[in-house]
Amino acid sequence: MEYVYAAMLIHKAGKKVDETTVTKVLEAAGVKADASRVKALVAALDGVNIDEAIEKAAVAAAPVAAPAAVAAAAPVEEKKEEKKEEKKEQAAAGLGALFG
Numbered sequence: 038m039e040y041v042y043a044a045m046l047i048h049k050a051g052k053k054v055d056e057t058t059v060t061k062v063l064e065a066a067g068v069k070a071d072a073s074r075v076k077a078l079v080a081a082l083d084g085v086n087i088d089e090a091i092e093k094a095a096v097a098a099a100p101v102a103a104p105a106a107v108a109a110a111a112p113v114e115e116k117k118e119e120k121k122e123e124k125k126e127q128a129a130a131g132l133g134a135l136f137g
Contacts, residue, residue: 039068040078048087055079
């Protein structure tokens with residue numbers, strides 16, 4: 038993951054994402070850069086519009102967050118009651134298996 042972060046930082050700084058700059062950023066952060074992983078990252082990013090990719094990722098993540106917010110607003114009491122019922126059912130099923 039630190040390799041991707043390095044590439045994003047370099048891109049944000051307006052520099053070219055290449056093997057040398059990625060390696061320098063990683064080493065500056067105290068990460069021992071693996072040359073093969075750096076090469077693979079640079080090759081994977083060749084021809085990719087990073088700004089567009091970031092924008093698409095942000096748009097794709099937004100709808101996922103909305104249902105989570107709605108679910109968080111649901112009353113907590115209902116969940117507690119459901120959990121109690123589930124535990125009773127599981128306990129009953131477990132006892133039945135003992136005598137089954």
